[in-house]
Amino acid sequence: MIQATITKTPSIAPTFTKLVSKEGGTEYPLKAIHICEETFAPLEVAYDYDTIRNLVSRATIEAGPNSIWRYRHFLPVTSENPIDVGTGMTPLLKSHRLARRLGLKNLYIKNDAVNMPTLSFKDRVVSVALTRARELGFSTVSCASTGNLANSTAAIAARAGLDCYVFIPADLEAGKILGTLIYNPTVMAVKGNYDQVNRLCSEVGNTYGWGFVNINLRPYYSEGSKTLAFEVAEQLGWKLPDHIVAPLASGSLYTKIYKGFQEFVKVGLVEDKPVRFSGAQAEGCSPIATAFKEGRDFVTPVKPNTIAKSIAIGNPADGIYALDIASKTQGELESATDKEIIEAIQLLAETEGIFTETAGGTTIAVLKKLVEAGKIDPEETTVAYITGNGLKTTEAVQGYIGEPLTIEPKLASFERALERSRTLERLEWQQISV
16 A cells, blocks of 8 residues: 655544434444444434534634635534635526526526536535545545546545545546546546446455545545535525425435535524425436335436436435435426437526536436426526536537538638528527427
8 A cells, every 4th residue: 555644734623523324323433434334324424513503603604715614614624724725615606598498587506517626516525535534544545436526536635645546437438537637646447337336446445445535434525515505505695595406326415415404504504494405317327216206215226328427326325315305305306318418418508608517417407307397486596506517528419519610711601601500590499489
């Protein structure tokens, strides 16, 4: 195992107290463990909310750094100097053109396609995980990834000076592979799907003692997703939305947004209100949405077959908890075909100027379906979460979008091309109107 010198950083008194099993409540110490020995359920970080209530206010948060670390007291770290690469505080954009197209009046887009440093929400969870890894004394960090997590782990490990090993499926999109290699980690391309990669990583972690952000460090890592809830509440003027639509992969992000809203209520930062939670999956990997439609309280694993590789997790660890949240909040879990995902990527781009990857396309496709089915009230304050940048997955839309009009360097050639383009635009608008 490669060893590196770990620089100890000053620490503060923690607001998190223990790890707790999500089934049965068995308590565990704050170490690098993620599964309950008795029930095999995931472990969750527990906090002292009385202490947090005495430490935070709207004013103290607003005076904090312009990153996720303004919410440090809600995150499982003790360091006074967390790994801060400017992650978080991404735009919450009031939608106008997409909202009109869909018939909504209060639609917002939470745009993590511009998150720092690697253009996806994974920068949030990795910043927390690697800060905690450093506190626990790890010198080598790793992950099993469908792409975005690999980018984030490699980039933030480079910033922190940690040795990094990344495991990905061998058929990953070229942009995501390049976006990892540039940070010079060791990349292992595994001939198998994500679930097979994840099983291999569990063996490697047990054998080599590395800090895997989404395995033995998972309880800390997953807490970073709560910041997507915190920011939305703050950006809405310290109010909760009425409805959210988010992508579902393992189910972790979805469940942590729920936890984040609940924590703000517990410490008095926002007033409590019902928030409906809807989730989006690709039809070619939709074990959670399928269970929801069939009225089941368990998830049957599937073999992924979709262009939406970043959310193609066939055996979702938090699937049953996502089902519970959707049910108790009167939300919906829906899936979209690859064709609908591609169309939604283009729809978001041409209406709001946001180029998202396939996970975001899935979210917008499902948002559209829910509106058409009458399952989103046009008056509701609805937030759609866009979690990654389309520049990473250009293969998904190649052949489905327009091409440049090649012309001669002459005015007549330009005018002929201009007329052709206007004719095509008229035809497209006629189709939309129909």
